[in-house]
Every structure is written in structure tokens, then in C-alpha cells.
Amino acid sequence: MKSNKKTGRLVGLLFLIIFATGITVYQFLQGPVLFSDDFLTATSANSNEIIISTLLLILSGITSIVIASVLLPIFKKHSIILAFLYLASSILGFIAISIDNISVLSMLELSLEYTKNETGNSDILNTLGSVFYKKHWWTHYLSLLISCFPVFILYYTFYVSKLIPKVISIVGIIAVVLMFIEILFSIFGNSISMNMLLPIGLIQLILPFWLILKGLNSTDLETEMK
Numbered sequence: 001m002k003s004n005k006k007t008g009r010l011v012g013l014l015f016l017i018i019f020a021t022g023i024t025v026y027q028f029l030q031g032p033v034l035f036s037d038d039f040l041t042a043t044s045a046n047s048n049e050i051i052i053s054t055l056l057l058i059l060s061g062i063t064s065i066v067i068a069s070v071l072l073p074i075f076k077k078h079s080i081i082l083a084f085l086y087l088a089s090s091i092l093g094f095i096a097i098s099i100d101n102i103s104v105l106s107m108l109e110l111s112l113e114y115t116k117n118e119t120g121n122s123d124i125l126n127t128l129g130s131v132f133y134k135k136h137w138w139t140h141y142l143s144l145l146i147s148c149f150p151v152f153i154l155y156y157t158f159y160v161s162k163l164i165p166k167v168i169s170i171v172g173i174i175a176v177v178l179m180f181i182e183i184l185f186s187i188f189g190n191s192i193s194m195n196m197l198l199p200i201g202l203i204q205l206i207l208p209f210w211l212i213l214k215g216l217n218s219t220d221l222e223t224e225m226k
Helices: 002-029 039-045 047-076 080-116 122-161 166-187 194-214 219-225
Strands: none
Touching: 002 047, 002 194, 039 047, 039 080, 039 122, 047 080, 047 122, 080 122, 122 166, 166 194
16 A cells, blocks of 8 residues: 555655754753753853744644544554554644743743843742752653653554554564653652663664654555455
8 A cells, every 4th residue: 555655655754854953952052041041041041942942843733633644544544543543642642742842932931031130130030040950850751741641652653553663563562661760860850870761762763763764564454454
């Protein structure tokens, strides 16, 4: 089925956009600024980058919902429950991203006020800075934790449907479980190792390229139709 191949390539391209967006935002635009020791001054100095990063994350969240919607009719042929769970969890992920974005923009507003400091209330602003920093830490890590659910459902559905090679599905499932464990332990203040996030980064790069080159398998569907 040629439509499956085309759909797979489209989904692969969209996944690649999400991957590139995540690297750009967290490694270059937000991460070095919001988690730095001088974030109160650094955030205002990089206000344009922060605003752009929030817009990119909104685009990424919407793209995830688009992917789930595109895959819905294909996934439904294998499991209606998993198909709608993937869509629902993608929407939940978008909500989590939006909440985290609000937290980021709150830090930006506080930073702008801090750099102006026309009132001279530096002690109060420093205290608020600590509170806002911790607030963003929580929204960020909870957003990462929630993001594990649609990814897990995606790879599990791929495994069940055999739409991609099983080895990719299995590695994806293992990778997202490792990510979930590391994020969960980090939330409780007992981080195991950030290296546990490397497998999910690798498989999230392999999957888009596989889909772009090969598309989605259609042998099982063709067999069912005969």
C-alpha cells in the first residue's frame, strides 16, 4: 500500500522536526540560560531567544498531535484503544508543554523586572527568583515525565502492529522506560545517571530516518485484505 509508505515518510519528517526543535530549544535557547547560576540576568539578556523557544515548543506540541492524528486511521486497524490513547497522550503532552511555557515566560518577566530594578527591591526579587526557578524545574521535569507516555504508546503500537522493524520498537520501549525511571528518580532527588537519556535520544533520531527512507510496513495489512 503506497499510502502507508507516503504516510510513514510524512510522519518521519515531522518526527525529525520535533527532534531538531527539542535539541535547539533545550541545548541552545533555554537550557544554558534558564538553568544557569545567573539566570535572573541571563534570561532578560536572551529574551528574544526565550520567546522563540516557547513558540518552537508550541509548534512541536502541535506537530505531535498532528502525527497522532495522521497515524490514527492506521493504528485503528491494529488497536482502536492504542490509537486513541496515543492521540490523547499527545494532547496531554501539549498541555504539559504549554504549562511549562507559562513558567518560562514568568521567569522572563521576573528577569526583566530584576534587570530594571527601579524599585530597589533586589532581595525580594532574588527570593522570587529562587521560587520561580524551582517552579520551572518542576514544570520542566513533569513535562518530560508526561512526554514518556505518548512515546511509550507509540513504540508499543509499532511493536504490536509490526509497522516498523521490531528491533526499533523494542529499543524504543526500553529507551523510554529508562528515561521514565531517570526522570522519576530525579524528581525525588535521587538521579541515577543522565546517561540513561542517551538511548531515547538515539532511537528518536533513528526512527525518523527509517520512516523517511522506508515508510511504514504494509505487508500485514495487505495479507489481511487478501
